[in-house]
Amino acid sequence: xxxxDFGTLDPNIKSGTALATDLNSWRxxxxxxxxxxxxxxxxxxxxxxxxxxxxxxxxxxRYDGTSWIVxxxxxxxxxxxxxxxxxxxxxxxxxGGSANALTLTPAVALTAYTDLDVITFEASADNSGATTxxxxxxxxxxxxxxxxxxxxxxxxxxxxDGSRYTANYDTAANxxxxxxxxxxxxxxxxxxxxLVELATNAxxxxxxxxxxxxTPSNLASLGASATFxxLVELATxxxxxxxxxxxxxxxxxxxxxxQGMAKAWVKFNGSGVVAINDSYGVTSISDNNVGDYTxxxxxxxxxxxxxxxxxxxxxxxxxxxxxxxxSQTTTAINVISCGTTTQRLDxxxxxxxxxxx
Numbered sequence: 538x539x540x541x542d543f544g545t546l547d548p549n550i551k552s553g554t555a556l557a558t559d560l561n562s563w564r565x566x567x568x569x570x571x572x573x574x575x576x577x578x579x580x581x582x583x584x585x586x587x588x589x590x591x592x593x594x595x596x597x598x599r600y601d602g603t604s605w606i607v608x609x610x611x612x613x614x615x616x617x618x619x620x621x622x623x624x625x626x627x628x629x630x631x632x633g634g635s636a637n638a639l640t641l642t643p644a645v646a647l648t649a650y651t652d653l654d655v656i657t658f659e660a661s662a663d664n665s666g667a668t669t670x671x672x673x674x675x676x677x678x679x680x681x682x683x684x685x686x687x688x689x690x691x692x693x694x695x696x697x698d699g700s701r702y703t704a705n706y707d708t709a710a711n712x713x714x715x716x717x718x719x720x721x722x723x724x725x726x727x728x729x730x731x732l733v734e735l736a737t738n739a740x741x742x743x744x745x746x747x748x749x750x751x752t753p754s755n756l757a758s759l760g761a762s763a764t765f766x767x768l769v770e771l772a773t774x775x776x777x778x779x780x781x782x783x784x785x786x787x788x789x790x791x792x793x794x795x796q797g798m799a800k801a802w803v804k805f806n807g808s809g810v811v812a813i814n815d816s817y818g819v820t821s822i823s824d825n826n827v828g829d830y831t832x833x834x835x836x837x838x839x840x841x842x843x844x845x846x847x848x849x850x851x852x853x854x855x856x857x858x859x860x861x862x863x864s865q866t867t868t869a870i871n872v873i874s875c876g877t878t879t880q881r882l883d884x885x886x887x888x889x890x891x892x893x894x
Contacts, residue, residue, distance in 0.1 A: 539569035542579035570597070576605060594644050596621070607645055621645035629657045629701045632670075636662035636696075638677060639670045646673040650715060654706040664696040670704070670717050679711050680704060682722040695719075800843070801834050801891040807874055808853060808885040818891070828858075828874040828881030832889050837867045843893025845870045850886025852876075858884035 541562035551559075570587035571577045572595075577586055582602035589595050597609040610621045621643075634640035641658055656672060667690040669677040681688040682695060688710045696702065703720040710716035801818025805811060811824040823831035849860035856876065863871045870891070874884040 539565045540571050540573050540577045540579075541566045542577070576600075580605075591644060596645065610645060629659045632658045632661055634671065636664050637666060637668045639668065639680070641670065641672045643673065647675055648673070650675055650678065650706045650708075652706060652708045655703065655720075656706075656717070657701065657703045659701045660696045660698055662698050663694060664691060665693045667691055668696060678706075679714070679716040680719065681710055681716045682719045684722065688716060688718060691719075799890050799892055800836075800838065800894075802889065803832055804886075804888050805830075806885045807887050808883045825871070826881070828883055829863075830872050830874070830887070832870045832872065834868050834870075834891065838891070839867070839894035841865055841867055843891060845872075846890045846892070847872045848888045849874055850884045850888075852882060852884060856882075858882060858887075860884065860887050860889070862889075 541559070543559055543563060546556075566577075570585055572587040572589055574588070574590045576588075576598075577584065580586070580600045582600055584600045586598045586600065586605065587595055588598050588605075593613045595611040595613060596607050597611065598605040598607050600606075607621045609618055611618045630641055630643060632639040632641055639658065639660070641656065643656075647654070650672070656670075658670075668680045670680050671677040680691055680696070682691055683689075688707070704717040705720060706715065707718050708715045710718055799817070801816075803816035803819040803822070804814040805816075805822050806814060807822075807824070807828070807830055811822045811830065813819070813822055818835045819832055820835045821833045823833065825831060843865070845862045845865055847860035847862050849858040851857055858874045858876060860872055860874050863873050865871065870889060872887070872889060873881050874887060876882040
């Protein structure tokens with residue numbers, strides 16, 4: 538402790554030696570900022586005191602004639618200094634209390650909540666509904682968020698374990714009861730922050746999905762189907778694999794019926810033993826004769842008036858071949874590979890695509 542008060546100097550009593558001792562003590566007090574765990578008893582308005590009660594955290598305080606006001610905090614362990622009214626409250630201390638009743642105990646305690654006060658904290662649990670925050674034991678006040686210009690109570694998942702939050706105090710919030718307002722409101726979907734959540738099939742068709750980020754009602758303005766109102770819903774893996782998803786948009790069956798998409802296609806080698814390289818909607822290739830093949834479809838077409846397109850390749854020596862559709866039924870297409878208008882020859886690189894119902 539380095540504090541000293543001259544008291545009232547009396548030149549008739551104070552000797553030179555005693556005065557020198559007093560001056561040395563006063564020098565030490567000035568040099569150390571009147572440091573000590575108790576306020577100097579000789580305080581007058583304007584005096585600065587270095588409070589080391591929380592050592593190794595020192596608080597620089599100034600006397601205003603009535604109270605000591607904290608103007609700076611110093612961490613002598615980490616050699617850091619900050620303004621407690623902002624910095625101390627923005628160091629993201631870990632919140633205590635419970636998930637829905639948070640508490641904070643900053644090193645520099647608050648004595649009252651003031652409009653526009655800013656605090657920060659790190660959550661230690663997910664909240665499950667309306668939540669309060671009590672700082673320095675001043676009193677529990679609701680934590681609110683701004684939705685459509687108004688402050689409302691938090692919902693489950695608005696505060697998540699390990700996440701950091703900034704809030705400011707608003708005396709007019711929560712119907713003038715005062716509340717801490719989250720500086721950045723949580724996203725619309727508390728269960729999946731930042732993600733767009735898809736509606737179920739029943740919700741999409743019934744327009745009953747009022748709580749999701751994407752809903753039929755709020756997408757109706759897109760001018761799409763009145764049933765789905767612009768909502769694109771994904772099929773399950775099983776529905777995609779089996780083509781049984783007739784109620785969704787899009788689905789395997791509905792996309793397969795689209796006139797601008799191939800109903801079936803195949804790429805095959807017609808030289809030697811006929812082999813399919815890759816295909817869709819084709820079950821097999823029949824080798825009828827030299828340069829004569831039948832493409833067998835997995836599903837029958839609505840009628841035989843569909844479009845079948847063929848493209849030939851080359852033979853083993855690199856000679857060009859052209860592929861022509863000879864005939865077709867609802868389940869098969871007969872194609873021939875030719876070297877001339879009359880000569881049918883095998884080709885090792887053939888492609889056939891089918892369009893229609």
